[in-house]
Amino acid sequence: MNTVIRVENLGKKYLISHQRSERYVALRDVITEGTKKIVKRMVRPGSALSQTKEEFWALRNVDFEIKEGDRVGIIGRNGAGKTTILKLLSRITEPSEGRIVIKGRIASLLEVGTGFHPELTGRENIFLNGAILGMSKSEIKRKFDEIVDFAEVEKFLDTPVKRYSSGMYVRLAFAVASHLEPEILIVDEVLAVGDAKFQKKSLDKMEDVSREGRTVLFVSHNMPAIESLCSRGILLDEGNVILDTDVNTVVRSYLEKAMTDYKKIDLERRVDRHGSGKIRVIGFRVLNDDNNEVKFLQSGKNYCFEIRYKNNAKKILKNVEVSFDIYDEKNSRVLLFRTNFTNDNLDLDSSDGKICCKVNNLPLANGIYHFSVFIVYEELEVLDYITEIAYITVDGGDFFGTGSLGLPSHCKVLHKAEWYAE
Amino acid sequence: MNMEENNKDYLVIEAGKSEKNYFRDIWRYRELFYFLSWRDILVRYKQTVIGVAWSIIRPILTMVVFTIIFGKIANLPSENAPYAVLVFVALLPWQFFANALQESSNSLISNANMISKIYFPRIIMPVSSMIVALVDFFISFVLLAIIMIFYKFAPSWKIVFMPLFLFLAILVSAGAGLLISALNVRYRDFRYIVPFIIQFGLYVSPVGFSSDTIPGKWRLIYSINPMVGVIDGFRWSIIGKGVEFYMPGFIISIVLTIILFVVAIIYFRKTEKTFADRI
Numbered sequence: 040m041n042t043v044i045r046v047e048n049l050g051k052k053y054l055i056s057h058q059r060s061e062r063y064v065a066l067r068d069v070i071t072e073g074t075k076k077i078v079k080r081m082v083r084p085g086s087a088l089s090q091t092k093e094e095f096w097a098l099r100n101v102d103f104e105i106k107e108g109d110r111v112g113i114i115g116r117n118g119a120g121k122t123t124i125l126k127l128l129s130r131i132t133e134p135s136e137g138r139i140v141i142k143g144r145i146a147s148l149l150e151v152g153t154g155f156h157p158e159l160t161g162r163e164n165i166f167l168n169g170a171i172l173g174m175s176k177s178e179i180k181r182k183f184d185e186i187v188d189f190a191e192v193e194k195f196l197d198t199p200v201k202r203y204s205s206g207m208y209v210r211l212a213f214a215v216a217s218h219l220e221p222e223i224l225i226v227d228e229v230l231a232v233g234d235a236k237f238q239k240k241s242l243d244k245m246e247d248v249s250r251e252g253r254t255v256l257f258v259s260h261n262m263p264a265i266e267s268l269c270s271r272g273i274l275l276d277e278g279n280v281i282l283d284t285d286v287n288t289v290v291r292s293y294l295e296k297a298m299t300d301y302k303k304i305d306l307e308r309r310v311d312r313h314g315s316g317k318i319r320v321i322g323f324r325v326l327n328d329d330n331n332e333v334k335f336l337q338s339g340k341n342y343c344f345e346i347r348y349k350n351n352a353k354k355i356l357k358n359v360e361v362s363f364d365i366y367d368e369k370n371s372r373v374l375l376f377r378t379n380f381t382n383d384n385l386d387l388d389s390s391d392g393k394i395c396c397k398v399n400n401l402p403l404a405n406g407i408y409h410f411s412v413f414i415v416y417e418e419l420e421v422l423d424y425i426t427e428i429a430y431i432t433v434d435g436g437d438f439f440g441t442g443s444l445g446l447p448s449h450c451k452v453l454h455k456a457e458w459y460a461e
Numbered sequence: 462m463n464m465e466e467n468n469k470d471y472l473v474i475e476a477g478k479s480e481k482n483y484f485r486d487i488w489r490y491r492e493l494f495y496f497l498s499w500r501d502i503l504v505r506y507k508q509t510v511i512g513v514a515w516s517i518i519r520p521i522l523t524m525v526v527f528t529i530i531f532g533k534i535a536n537l538p539s540e541n542a543p544y545a546v547l548v549f550v551a552l553l554p555w556q557f558f559a560n561a562l563q564e565s566s567n568s569l570i571s572n573a574n575m576i577s578k579i580y581f582p583r584i585i586m587p588v589s590s591m592i593v594a595l596v597d598f599f600i601s602f603v604l605l606a607i608i609m610i611f612y613k614f615a616p617s618w619k620i621v622f623m624p625l626f627l628f629l630a631i632l633v634s635a636g637a638g639l640l641i642s643a644l645n646v647r648y649r650d651f652r653y654i655v656p657f658i659i660q661f662g663l664y665v666s667p668v669g670f671s672s673d674t675i676p677g678k679w680r681l682i683y684s685i686n687p688m689v690g691v692i693d694g695f696r697w698s699i700i701g702k703g704v705e706f707y708m709p710g711f712i713i714s715i716v717l718t719i720i721l722f723v724v725a726i727i728y729f730r731k732t733e734k735t736f737a738d739r740i
Contacts, residue, residue, distance in 0.1 A: 053738065145472075153575055
């Protein structure tokens with residue numbers, strides 16, 4: 040088969056400047072900084088000048104080839120370089136090194152509804168968005184009815200989209216996008232829009248696209264979607280390709296890696312967090328009823344989710360609100376435990392300590408979950424907010440006490456119900 | 462396995478290499494250009510009735526004020542035409558320049574989302590946003606016709622040259638707009654410069670008065686402002702009789718406009734690949 044994309048030694052570098060807190064550069068600041076540097080150089084010649092800037096390789100030494108008709112899922116944790124690859128392939132940004140050779144018409148869908156204008160009507164936005172995605176006017180005209188039909192917005196075609204519900208809005212946006220007919224399609228995490236019914240419809244549409252023999256590159260956190268759409272997987276980590284083989288192997292390896300990785304990263308040293316820092320989450324483990332640490336959980340058992348913290352304020356903090364959130368592998372929040380739901384706000388010791396979130400009769404179905412912690416002081420000051428603090432697998436267990444697993448692949452949360460017929 | 466890379470079906474993306482097919486790409490994306498202008502026009506005239514009224518009221522009010530201040534109070538010469546016509550003829554290109562500059566210099570920032578999600582030759586964005594200003598220009602042109610009828614003032618036959626000066630105005634606006642829009646991505650405080658240019662420019666350009674009021678020895682230096690050549694050209698072509706064409710100044714205007722335009726294109730093309738990273 041023909042190679043349609045060849046990526047050789049691809050790299051993308053960003054410069055991170057440490058002093059800067061604003062989102063953008065102002066000429067004013069550049070001038071003041073420049074003057075400061077000159078003065079510094081005159082006062083102390085030879086002193087380090089480039090301390091403020093640091094190189095960051097979002098992607099490095101990436102090589103792969105994609106053949107015609109390949110359906111490739113690109114997988115990796117946040118910041119692994121997935122979106123950067125897509126942006127380079129779709130020419131939105133330029134590589135810092137290496138090269139890409141592409142054969143054929145390429146269309147990229149990094150977001151649904153790019154360029155939608157709230158003041159314009161549905162009809163007008165279909166044309167505008169189609170043109171933005173690279174469709175010609177005649178092509179849009181030809182597919183217009185199909186798009187409207189797919190989005191289920193016939194009645195509101197001449198209403199400005201600012202009056203649309205958010206559901207209608209994403210349906211229309213996705214409908215336009217999914218009627219693109221390029222030879223190579225690049226898709227970033229856009230299937231997670233709309234309600235469940237529409238998500239199903241979108242997935243089916245994507246499957247149609249891939250069945251037509253088109254080349255598809257697909258980025259998602261939704262592992263089941265990746266597995267059903269793609270034949271091949273590329274696993275990225277810290278800007279490098281670490282695995283490139285059949286999709287099931289790659290997905291399994293990603294989930295395993297995600298689970299074991301959290302052990303290696305010291306929570307204390309993580310910088311991808313928010314908050315004032317008066318409290319820092321420095322450790323996390325899950326304890327069973329016998330106070331032993333466990334790595335695999337079972338539905339229906341009792342667990343203490345133990346958060347170790349460091350108190351940098353060095354005084355007792357009263358009335359602290361703690362939120363412990365559980366996400367599934369699609370990154371949707373399935374459970375949320377928050378102290379103020381039950382008037383259980385905590386007083387945190389002036390030294391270091393532990394917070395236990397005790398969950399009895401664990402209602403999670405089989406699957407892989409990860410957690411985030413959010414700690415707020417007096418409802419005002421975010422002390423610490425850190426996501427993906429750990430990955431953990433729930434496997435088995437007898438939630439209902441009957442030996443039935445309760446179809447865990449169909450749901451995430453288990454709960455007992457009473458049934459009766461009248 | 463072997464991909465023939467010189468074939469034009471292949472797209473090669475390489476670090477630091479500018480596109481060979483840049484202009485072919487612009488041509489390929491002409492429909493996007495058309496749709497973006499269409500969007501800007503739709504939005505502009507849809508949002509409010511005032512939006513439309515505004516494009517009529519603003520030049521008329523400026524004309525009235527300038528006619529009273531410069532024509533009646535300062536009593537400046539009016540080159541054989543009613544003072545209101547003298548002012549309005551100059552307001553046409555000036556308003557076009559001001560609107561086009563304002564729209565295009567902000568276009569990249571206000572469409573940041575598109576820049577960071579979709580590829581297209583970036584130059585399309587600032588240029589297409591100037592089209593709204595062009596539509597405003599034609600509305601104002603109709604107004605001028607009405608004003609001239611009101612004053613029973615017939616235009617000169619030289620009006621056939623007017624499109625030439627309009628083209629020059631487009632070139633000035635595009636040069637300034639491209640340059641500032643690109644600088645705006647890099648240094649966000651450039652957006653404060655645009656209102657300043659527009660406000661200040663209105664008074665230093667010969668909008669409220671004729672260039673003839675400038676003493677002869679200063680005339681050449683005065684023409685460094687490229688809009689001087691454009692405005693003088695408009696007056697010469699529409700009013701005609703009594704308006705002298707000051708050739709040396711006009712040549713300076715043209716040369717500077719071309720320099721501005723070329724510099725703008727070079728700077729824009731040099732930086733456009735980093736727009737998505739900085740925006």
